[in-house]
Amino acid sequence: xxxxxxxxxxxxxxxxxxxxxxxxxxxxxxxxxxxxxxxxxxxxxxxxxxxxxxxxxxxxxxxxxxxxxxxxxxxxxxxxxxxxxxxxxxxxxxxxxxxxxxxxxxxxxxxxxxxxxxxxxxxxxxxxxxxxxxxxxxxxxxxxxxxxx
Amino acid sequence: xxxxxxxxxxxxxxxxxxxxxxxxxxxxxxxxxxxxxxxxxxxxxxxxxxxxxxxxxxxxxxxxxxxxxxxxxxxxxxxxxxxxxxxxxxxxxxxxxxxxxxxxxxxxxxxxxxxxxxxxxxxxxxxxxxxxxxxxxxxxxxxxxxxxx
Numbered sequence: 001x002x003x004x005x006x007x008x009x010x011x012x013x014x015x016x017x018x019x020x021x022x023x024x025x026x027x028x029x030x031x032x033x034x035x036x037x038x039x040x041x042x043x044x045x046x047x048x049x050x051x052x053x054x055x056x057x058x059x060x061x062x063x064x065x066x067x068x069x070x071x072x073x074x075x076x077x078x079x080x081x082x083x084x085x086x087x088x089x090x091x092x093x094x095x096x097x098x099x100x101x102x103x104x105x106x107x108x109x110x111x112x113x114x115x116x117x118x119x120x121x122x123x124x125x126x127x128x129x130x131x132x133x134x135x136x137x138x139x140x141x142x143x144x145x146x147x148x149x
Numbered sequence: 150x151x152x153x154x155x156x157x158x159x160x161x162x163x164x165x166x167x168x169x170x171x172x173x174x175x176x177x178x179x180x181x182x183x184x185x186x187x188x189x190x191x192x193x194x195x196x197x198x199x200x201x202x203x204x205x206x207x208x209x210x211x212x213x214x215x216x217x218x219x220x221x222x223x224x225x226x227x228x229x230x231x232x233x234x235x236x237x238x239x240x241x242x243x244x245x246x247x248x249x250x251x252x253x254x255x256x257x258x259x260x261x262x263x264x265x266x267x268x269x270x271x272x273x274x275x276x277x278x279x280x281x282x283x284x285x286x287x288x289x290x291x292x293x294x295x296x297x298x
Contacts, residue, residue: 047221050212050215051215051216051219051220051221052211052212052215052216052221053211053215053221053222053241053244053245054203054208054211054212054241054244059203062201062202062203063199063201063203066199066200066201066202067200067201070200071200072196072200072201072202073202086240086244087236087237087239087240087243087266087267088236088237088238088239088240088241088243088244089237089240090236090237090240091235091236091237091238091239091240091264091266092202092203092237094236094237095202095203095235095237096202115240115266115267116265116266117236117240117264117265117266118236118264
């Protein structure tokens with residue numbers, strides 16, 4: 001069976017969110033949360049606009065999805081995010097009991113793997129989906145930012 | 150010099166927030182953020198009311214203090230919280246570059262120390278201030294909750 005709804009499809013949606021962040025001068029990271037092939041949250045990083053270190057894409061996605069679901073556990077959900085979650089976001093995912101985490105680019109410096117942050121034991125992890133596209137966007141952002149300063 | 154503004158004074162304020170959480174059926178954890186002896190944020194856990202795992206006292210305190218300061222770094226701030234922060238909250242504190250963290254009770258199971266979460270290298274940590282009072286409140290909450298179910 002051919003289905004249009006695979007991990008690449010949803011990661012493209014997360015990348016569109018990352019591009020929207022880029023346009024707004026935010027570090028370009030985007031996320032979507034999916035339940036049974038349906039997107040229930042679309043968010044991107046807003047730390048600059050909101051002046052708030054907690055406004056990462058994943059944090060807003062968790063809040064938004066919980067709001068949609070009317071419950072705080074995301075145990076039937078998949079989170080797609082364009083960059084490996086940090087300690088804070090992985091810690092939030094731990095509490096959410098997320099079913100599945102799919103991320104694109106790795107964050108070798110501050111990603112949850114390097115930092116040793118524990119996800120919930122139920123959470124399955126897939127990495128590397130559209131990693132080059134996501135990393136390229138981040139790289140372009142930091143090059144442009146450096147040239148402006 | 151005798152000053153009324155010591156760590157015990159501010160932890161009492163955080164405990165008052167924890168008591169307010171208790172009254173509302175929330176796990177009783179409270180927090181305040183202080184700059185030069187002035188409280189700029191008072192918050193407590195709201196995960197039940199908001200149906201949101203990210204609504205820990207510390208997360209809301211960070212957002213609230215950043216809003217007050219008009220900037221996202223808390224490098225002149227002290228956070229007082231009645232329970233040792235979890236991975237998520239410690240991860241948020243890492244990004245905030247908090248100057249000083251003072252917590253009351255330890256969380257041997259899910260606290261950031263046991264979980265190995267890294268704070269910002271600039272953050273000084275003090276623990277155990279009014280620890281018995283904070284732990285007693287949590288214990289009473291869980292006993293009452295168990296008896297209701």
